[in-house]
Amino acid sequence: MLFIEAINKASPQSSGKKLINRERKRPTISHKDSVDLSSAGNQVKEIHLDSHEKTQLTAPASVFANLIEHVLSHTMSTKLHLHSPEELSLDSKEWKLFLQVPPIKTESSQRTAGYIEPEIHKQPPAKQLIFHIPVKPAYGVPIEMTLLLSPHHGSPETHSLFHTLPKEIWLPVLNTPYSPDFLSQQLTHYHIFLDQDGEPDQLSPLYSHINQSKISANQDPTNTSGLRIWRAKNNALTPVVLGDKEIGLLFFAHYKPLDSSAMSNDERYLQANNIYTKA
Structure with missing residues (x-):
């Protein structure tokens, strides 16, 4: 996804030639239009997840x-379950998923002189949410862990929870x-981005490989369809969770994302048939 900021620059082109049309009283000045590419555009890249590029x-x-x-x-006020590819018997199959990574941050908008922003109704700024989670071991006292949940920067809409929930939330014991x-040796702070820019059937390349009997019928497609979670590190x-209307939520944190620029012609054909075109 490319972010472009249009900037009009009035830069008269100097020329030593005389005007051919002498009847005109004013000289003709040509204006050169240019566009500046936002640095966020350089951050956007396409990656793919490969069944062979995984760790235990x-x-x-x-x-x-x-x-x-x-x-x-x-x-989301409903009991959700994160499947792993191993749980759904996908670890023994060959598959690929293609994704577009949103920028981790965006620039503050710079408005050119004379630009007037149209008056439209806007939601209040989306806030980051801090979840404090007491994680209980098999025995002993719980250890507090923190999950920082940020809105995404790559798609046009922000989930309503970033506007309705309080900034800090203490959850029940896990x-x-x-x-x-x-548990005392594990990380206690994680940062993830929630993104809803995926297609409802973004896991469709996996449908023919999956063990259908292991898919829970209790997934809520309204909440999980098209959902993507990225980890900031x-x-x-890097992609962590993908949501789909058929499979639900699938965990990919132990898969290494590969740059899609190094793909064969066959892989590019597959990507063309699965690419997401909404902007």
Whole structure:
């Protein structure tokens, strides 16, 4: 997705030639229009998730998935379940998913002289949400973890929860089967971006490979369809969760995203048939 800021610059072109039409009293001045590309445009890139580019689903990754599942179930007022590709028997199949990564930050808009912004009704600015989660080990006292949830920057709409919920929220206890020593060694702060710019059937390339009997029928397609969650780490966004009207929520944090610029012709053909064109 390309972000373009149009800037009109009146720059008369100097020329030593005399005007051919002497009947005109005013010299003709040509105006040169130019556009400046926002730096956010350079951040946008296409990636793909490949069934072969994965690491083992570890206990720390499972804790991270449990935190996301806990927060989404609370904010969307329904019990949600994050599937893993292993749980749905996708780890033994070959597949690819193509995604467009939104910019991690956007520039403050710079208005040119004479530009008047139309008066339209705007929602109040979306705020980041801080969730405090007491994570209970198999025994002992809970360990508090924090999940910072930010609105996305890549799609036209922001989820209503960023306008309606308070900035800081204390959630109920999240029970886990892990030991206190293990939990005390884990990260206690995570930052994720919630994005609703995906297609309702963005996981359709997986439909023919999936074990349908393991898909929960209790998913809420209204809330999860087209949902994307990105993790902010090392000044970059990586895909963590994708939501789909058929599968529900699927966890991808242990898959390495690959740059789509290095693709074969066959892969580009697949991408052309699955690309999302809404802007």
